[in-house]
Amino acid sequence: MAELTYVDAVQKLEAGDSFTLQDMKNLSYADLDKLFEELKYWKVYGNINTKINAIKRG
Numbered sequence: 001m002a003e004l005t006y007v008d009a010v011q012k013l014e015a016g017d018s019f020t021l022q023d024m025k026n027l028s029y030a031d032l033d034k035l036f037e038e039l040k041y042w043k044v045y046g047n048i049n050t051k052i053n054a055i056k057r058g
Contacts, residue, residue: 006031
């Protein structure tokens with residue numbers, strides 16, 4: 001199984017897919033931290049797509 005990265009996880013969420021706790025276990029600590037920060041941002045502001053698009057642009 002290929003290791004899940006932060007970008008893969010965000011793209012899965014954006015597409016409406018999910019990932020397992022095992023997938024989350026395979027994330028590096030840095031990627032897991034970024035993912036949790038992304039989820040908190042989405043929860044507060046309700047629009048994950050704005051930040052995802054900024055990430056994709058670099």
